[in-house]
Amino acid sequence: MLRWIGSAMLLTVALSLSFAPSAAQKIRVVATTNDLKWATEQIGGDRVEVVALMHPLQNPHTVQPRPSFIVHLNRADLLVRIGLDYEETWLPPLVDEARNSKIRRGGVGDVDACIGIPLLEIPQGRITREQGEVHIFGNPHYWLDPENMKIIARNITNGLKRIDPSGAGIYEQNLRRLEREMDELLDETQKLARPLRGQRFVAYHTTWSYLANRYGFRIIGYLEPKPGIPPSAAHLADLILRMRQEGVKVIIKEPFYENRIPNMVAQRTGATVVEICPTVGGEPGTETYPKLLRYILTKLVNAVRRVP
Amino acid sequence: MSGLQDKACQSRLNKRLTGLHPDSYYCLRKSIRYVPFRLSFAGGERSMRWWLMVGLGLFLLAPLRGQENTAPEAKEQELQQLRERVAALERLVQLLQAELAALKRNGVPLTSSSPQTHLTSAPQSPSDEEKRQLEQELQRELAQASPTQQPAQRPSPSYGAVVFGGGLWQALNPDTSVIANFRTGFRGKRPFAAFTGSEFSEAELAFQAYTDPFTRLDSFIAVSPEGAEIEEATLSVLDPTFLRLPRNLQIRLGRLLAPFGQLNSIHPPEQPFVDTPLVHRLWFGHEHGNGDHEHLSRQLTVNGITVPAEGIFSGDGLSLNWMLPTGWYVTWLTLAALNTHNRVFDADAGRPLLLARARTMLELSPTQTLGIGLNYAFGRNDLDENTRLFGIDLTYRWRPLREGLYRSLVWQTEAYFGKCGTGNGDVKPKGWFTLLEYQLSRTLFLGARCDFAQAPDKSFSGHSFSLAITLFPSEFGRYRLQWSRLKIGGQTVHELWLQTTFSIGIHRPHPL
Numbered sequence: 001m002l003r004w005i006g007s008a009m010l011l012t013v014a015l016s017l018s019f020a021p022s023a024a025q026k027i028r029v030v031a032t033t034n035d036l037k038w039a040t041e042q043i044g045g046d047r048v049e050v051v052a053l054m055h056p057l058q059n060p061h062t063v064q065p066r067p068s069f070i071v072h073l074n075r076a077d078l079l080v081r082i083g084l085d086y087e088e089t090w091l092p093p094l095v096d097e098a099r100n101s102k103i104r105r106g107g108v109g110d111v112d113a114c115i116g117i118p119l120l121e122i123p124q125g126r127i128t129r130e131q132g133e134v135h136i137f138g139n140p141h142y143w144l145d146p147e148n149m150k151i152i153a154r155n156i157t158n159g160l161k162r163i164d165p166s167g168a169g170i171y172e173q174n175l176r177r178l179e180r181e182m183d184e185l186l187d188e189t190q191k192l193a194r195p196l197r198g199q200r201f202v203a204y205h206t207t208w209s210y211l212a213n214r215y216g217f218r219i220i221g222y223l224e225p226k227p228g229i230p231p232s233a234a235h236l237a238d239l240i241l242r243m244r245q246e247g248v249k250v251i252i253k254e255p256f257y258e259n260r261i262p263n264m265v266a267q268r269t270g271a272t273v274v275e276i277c278p279t280v281g282g283e284p285g286t287e288t289y290p291k292l293l294r295y296i297l298t299k300l301v302n303a304v305r306r307v308p
Numbered sequence: 309m310s311g312l313q314d315k316a317c318q319s320r321l322n323k324r325l326t327g328l329h330p331d332s333y334y335c336l337r338k339s340i341r342y343v344p345f346r347l348s349f350a351g352g353e354r355s356m357r358w359w360l361m362v363g364l365g366l367f368l369l370a371p372l373r374g375q376e377n378t379a380p381e382a383k384e385q386e387l388q389q390l391r392e393r394v395a396a397l398e399r400l401v402q403l404l405q406a407e408l409a410a411l412k413r414n415g416v417p418l419t420s421s422s423p424q425t426h427l428t429s430a431p432q433s434p435s436d437e438e439k440r441q442l443e444q445e446l447q448r449e450l451a452q453a454s455p456t457q458q459p460a461q462r463p464s465p466s467y468g469a470v471v472f473g474g475g476l477w478q479a480l481n482p483d484t485s486v487i488a489n490f491r492t493g494f495r496g497k498r499p500f501a502a503f504t505g506s507e508f509s510e511a512e513l514a515f516q517a518y519t520d521p522f523t524r525l526d527s528f529i530a531v532s533p534e535g536a537e538i539e540e541a542t543l544s545v546l547d548p549t550f551l552r553l554p555r556n557l558q559i560r561l562g563r564l565l566a567p568f569g570q571l572n573s574i575h576p577p578e579q580p581f582v583d584t585p586l587v588h589r590l591w592f593g594h595e596h597g598n599g600d601h602e603h604l605s606r607q608l609t610v611n612g613i614t615v616p617a618e619g620i621f622s623g624d625g626l627s628l629n630w631m632l633p634t635g636w637y638v639t640w641l642t643l644a645a646l647n648t649h650n651r652v653f654d655a656d657a658g659r660p661l662l663l664a665r666a667r668t669m670l671e672l673s674p675t676q677t678l679g680i681g682l683n684y685a686f687g688r689n690d691l692d693e694n695t696r697l698f699g700i701d702l703t704y705r706w707r708p709l710r711e712g713l714y715r716s717l718v719w720q721t722e723a724y725f726g727k728c729g730t731g732n733g734d735v736k737p738k739g740w741f742t743l744l745e746y747q748l749s750r751t752l753f754l755g756a757r758c759d760f761a762q763a764p765d766k767s768f769s770g771h772s773f774s775l776a777i778t779l780f781p782s783e784f785g786r787y788r789l790q791w792s793r794l795k796i797g798g799q800t801v802h803e804l805w806l807q808t809t810f811s812i813g814i815h816r817p818h819p820l
Contacts (some may be wrong), residue, residue: 034454040656055709057710058712058789059712059713059714062707062710062713062716063712063714064677065631065679065707066671066674066677066718067636067637067669067670067671068635068636068637068671070631070633070638071633071635071636071638073632073635074633075633093534096524096544096546097631099546099547099555099556099557099558100555101521101522101546101547101549101555104521104546104547106521129782129784129812132782133782133783138716156587158561183634215767227743228348228782229782230750231450232450233443233444233446233447233450234443236442237439237440237442237443237446238439240396241438241442242441249769255710256709256711256712256713257713258711258713258750261450264449265693278767282718295389
């Protein structure tokens with residue numbers, strides 16, 4: 001038995017070593033989301049090779065760690081993350097397990113994309129679990145505002161410059177181009193989203209606060225009574241009455257939430273359920289950030305126009 | 309008019325009326341409700357005027373009753389005050405009439421229920437009733453099974469991967485958490501035959517923090533009715549490059565969970581069943597109390613055989629863990645030397661227990677992983693004879709991408725083989741368990757486990773089957789109901805457990 005186990009161990013080691021790839025030439029960047037991956041590619045251009053850990057259709061709270069995550073993190077030069085407490089449930093143990101001091105917090109390759117973002121919904125006063133799975137630092141879904149995307153890009157640029165000072169000029173140039181692109185996108189989408197101004201919606205989760213803030217619509221309630229707490233009958237009854245009173249006709253849900261409860265509420269309020277993926281690449285035609293933003297706003301505008 | 313509009317109207321009126329003297333309020337109500345009626349009833353204009361004058365006179369004189377002896381100046385002063393009150397009331401009536409007219413203009417219907425009606429009656433507004441009915445209707449609908457067609461947050465309370473995964477880091481202070489574990493049990497030849505006991509099983513106090521850029525300290529203290537015990541206290545050198553060692557090596561020192569099997573890396577309160585598998589209980593468990601002070605719910609005694617409810621393989625010492633990352637899987641090799649005392653090993657500093665473990669984790673698809681582990685342990689037993697343990701473990705996990713909040717599955721199987729010296733040859737005990745945990749909905753998990761184990765000296769054997777249903781109202785708490793049928797030493801025992809486990813504070817999620 002001992003010989004058998006010893007042989008199996010040796011075989012495992014041999015296989016592991018034989019499959020180890022050669023070192024890549026490009027700067028290896030791991031982004032936690034596709035949105036950050038897109039931004040990093042815009043700034044890094046040909047000098048970077050970026051992988052995203054989360055699938056765009058995946059709920060950030062239910063990410064199942066996979067071996068490839070550790071492999072990517074182990075070899076990464078740069079880790080770009082949303083920060084706050086967005087990836088807190090799965091990323092820190094993986095970073096420890098990856099044994100790469102560059103990407104640990106405060107390391108040269110650690111990029112917290114939220115630095116400098118004007119955060120919304122920062123809880124005031126004493127924070128307890130009575131408030132559900134409250135985001136204690138503020139709402140982390142900040143990438144859905146082109147102004148914030150400029151700040152994210154600036155943080156990524158700083159990270160790339162730390163890792164690769166020789167490419168600083170290129171990164172700065174790409175950053176300026178991206179900032180111009182975001183300004184143009186903002187102008188374009190402000191016009192596109194004009195019908196949304198003053199509209200009221202209900203959402204499943206607090207994903208849309210930054211988008212609403214930028215484009216002038218309101219999320220008047222959520223299907224979840226508190227972040228992370230499943231909807232209850234009492235809460236839904238309140239919400240339905242409020243929707244009827246305020247004439248809310250659109251419910252926004254992400255693809256990773258179930259359909260039954262949004263449909264149940266829609267049935268009683270005459271509202272339409274609009275399923276929108278808030279991440280780049282989650283739906284066909286959303287392969288880039290500008291496409292994603294146009295896609296989201298168009299879907300909302302269409303939903304509003306369908307309402308009699 | 310909808311109930312909410314009614315309420316809005318009532319609210320405006322109430323606001324207006326609040327702060328008025330009670331008499332004024334009474335008069336206002338009268339003026340709104342009855343004056344039009346009297347005007348139509350009173351027969352003639354002269355008669356009406358006469359009655360009004362008499363009424364006004366009585367109204368004005370009423371407060372003066374019994375004050376005939378007061379000075380004329382004082383009477384004049386009071387009269388003046390009354391005049392002012394009447395004038396104020398007139399202004400108020402005009403104001404309210406204007407407001408009612410405005411409300412009518414704005415489309416707020418005021419037909420069936422005048423403000424008076426709202427002020428006086430309305431034990432339950434239509435909106436309350438509507439809400440109550442709606443709530444009952446929704447409750448019925450939510451209670452209907454068919455959880456979801458789109459399963460999917462949150463560190464979801466899935467066993468093993470992420471448990472109580474709050475993980476909100478604090479500045480400089482260690483992450484501190486308490487996991488409180490309560491158990492109530494019934495035990496006998498059939499379920500509910502006898503009440504085993506209700507106990508506060510333990511509180512696991514966890515303190516975890518980085519000590520510097522290279523190391524982290526994780527300490528877990530189990531506080532039970534029997535006292536406090538350090539369950540695990542590990543200093544992990546996460547970045548050993550300052551020792552000129554390769555960066556893929558990690559060193560752990562202190563009291564460690566033995567690197568033997570996968571389930572043993574999880575503390576008992578966070579495991580998917582109330583008790584640990586039989587092989588852990590018989591090989592690594594400790595007896596609790598004695599005689600009359602025995603903690604019945606912490607162990608089971610059948611035909612003189614004592615079976616603890618929990619068993620965890622741990623010891624003091626050091627481990628080295630080397631990671632080999634490849635493109636599609638990761639392998640960890642662990643070597644450890646520990647001092648430990650349990651039913652299999654009796655190792656001390658002079659002759660530590662040596663362990664070796666190789667674990668490979670494969671990515672079958674973006675939704676599936678498979679972990680395979682091979683384990684070996686060598687040490688001395690309490691007869692001072694050589695003892696060896698071999699083990700193999702398999703862990704399969706599935707969690708869909710879109711529906712990861714609502715569906716997941718874990719299948720775990722471990723088999724252990726022993727070769728224990730007795731002085732008169734070796735005995736070769738065996739033990740295994742296989743468990744399955746399936747997530748039925750966002751909050752509900754169903755688990756099943758089959759166990760078999762022989763005593764380390766092969767003097768008896770036992771097997772059991774357990775079913776557990778676990779409800780997670782949030783990721784920080786759970787309720788679990790478990791039924792187990794255990795056959796040991798030729799006797800069958802049924803156990804029914806109710807466990808509640810709650811976590812406060814920040815508890816670092818388990819890695820892979």
